[in-house]
Amino acid sequence: MARLILDGVEKSFHGAPVVKGLNLTIEPGEFVALLGPSGCGKSTILRMLAGFENVSGGQIIHGDDCLSSSTRHVPTEERNFGMVFQSYALWPHMTVKENVGYPLKVQKTPVAERNKRIKDALEIVQLEEYADRLPAQLSGGQRQRVALARSLVTEPDVVLFDEPLANLDRHLRATMEETFRAFHKRTGATMVYVTHDQSEAMSLADKIAVLNKGQLVQWGTPQELYARPRNTWLANFIGRGSVLSVAAVAPSQYVSGTNLTELICQHSPDKAASSVLVRPQDIHFVSADDSALIVSVHSCIFRGERYDIELTLKDGQRLLAYSDVPMTLESLHQVRLGQAWSLESES
Numbered sequence: 069m070a071r072l073i074l075d076g077v078e079k080s081f082h083g084a085p086v087v088k089g090l091n092l093t094i095e096p097g098e099f100v101a102l103l104g105p106s107g108c109g110k111s112t113i114l115r116m117l118a119g120f121e122n123v124s125g126g127q128i129i130h131g132d133d134c135l136s137s138s139t140r141h142v143p144t145e146e147r148n149f150g151m152v153f154q155s156y157a158l159w160p161h162m163t164v165k166e167n168v169g170y171p172l173k174v175q176k177t178p179v180a181e182r183n184k185r186i187k188d189a190l191e192i193v194q195l196e197e198y199a200d201r202l203p204a205q206l207s208g209g210q211r212q213r214v215a216l217a218r219s220l221v222t223e224p225d226v227v228l229f230d231e232p233l234a235n236l237d238r239h240l241r242a243t244m245e246e247t248f249r250a251f252h253k254r255t256g257a258t259m260v261y262v263t264h265d266q267s268e269a270m271s272l273a274d275k276i277a278v279l280n281k282g283q284l285v286q287w288g289t290p291q292e293l294y295a296r297p298r299n300t301w302l303a304n305f306i307g308r309g310s311v312l313s314v315a316a317v318a319p320s321q322y323v324s325g326t327n328l329t330e331l332i333c334q335h336s337p338d339k340a341a342s343s344v345l346v347r348p349q350d351i352h353f354v355s356a357d358d359s360a361l362i363v364s365v366h367s368c369i370f371r372g373e374r375y376d377i378e379l380t381l382k383d384g385q386r387l388l389a390y391s392d393v394p395m396t397l398e399s400l401h402q403v404r405l406g407q408a409w410s411l412e413s414e415s
């Protein structure tokens with residue numbers, strides 16, 4: 069098992085940069101998500117890791133080996149990285165076990181060893197009983213599990229996933245997330261997982277690289293990204309909450325509820341302003357509290373376990389809060405704010 073390093077990786081297509089100076093160090097056995105909106109360069113990064121694309125600058129290092137640089141390009145088949153795509157990419161005329169065993173056949177692994185590894189891989193994804201079926205006789209989730217089994221028969225150090233759940237319905241996605249978690253635990257392989265779905269990334273990954281327009285915005289654990297997003301763009305992208313304009317305050321710090329209330333009250337459009345992130349669970353409805361803020365209810369939406377309440381502050385800004393009970397539109401309430409996180413402005 070070896071560390072995977074992206075060192076100043078660049079990629080341009082026809083002179084247009086799509087990945088800019090990317091630095092990431094992925095520890096052996098880590099589950100890493102590359103998260104970002106459509107077109108931010110996630111798949112291109114994965115394709116460079118896989119060796120389908122060369123790099124325009126920088127280098128990719130695995131352990132002691134340089135896999136890609138401006139002077140070197142180790143071909144895909146020599147990287148021994150497993151890959152799982154959105155489209156499954158199964159051979160329709162081959163049975164499940166033939167599909168799973170295909171990479172071993174290419175490697176000319178002896179038949180007895182091949183059969184053992186196929187059996188082990190199918191056991192991990194719980195498809196032993198389906199070994200002789202054709203892909204057309206399987207459900208979407210089962211096909212994705214075949215692709216997963218195929219990605220691990222060669223016992224790769226690194227497995228690359230390109231939006232593997234994008235074609236599955238919500239219920240199946242949750243089940244497959246469980247399969248991925250178990251798969252990671254069982255194999256201990258390093259995993260790099262591309263997705264534009266933040267809840268998927270948060271629930272699966274040890275660390276997340278959030279990308280926007282080909283650049284790394286932040287690299288951290290899901291908890292760090294949620295609690296301390298770097299800038300306003302990331303605060304709007306990760307989790308639920310409200311980005312408020314307040315009187316000037318230094319970025320990257322927690323602001324206490326009392327200070328926050330003051331910063332909101334002192335804010336005026338003609339003065340320098342900062343942005344803070346307020347999470348809905350930090351907004352508390354109170355009664356008869358002199359230091360509380362007066363808000364009115366703009367909307368109230370039932371979400372099953374609770375209501376989403378959109379509030380309007382005195383200056384017209386909106387604030388998302390949660391409530392166990394429904395609230396009447398336009399009604400006035402008092403809220404006490406817990407804490408907020410101050411943000412850098414988007415560069």
Ligand SMILES: Nc1ncnc2c1ncn2[C@@H]1O[C@H](COP(=O)(O)OP(=O)(O)OP(=O)(O)O)[C@@H](O)[C@H]1O
Pocket residue numbers: 081082086104105106107108109110111112113264
């Ligand atoms: N072979 C190519 N030739 C030219 N431009 C390309 C090529 N591949 C990707 N691009 C461009 O690079 C940018 C990043 O594409 P990429 O597929 O990496 O984004 P992504 O984040 O994976 O998006 P999505 O979530 O929509 O798949 C896009 O603007 C895309 O049009």
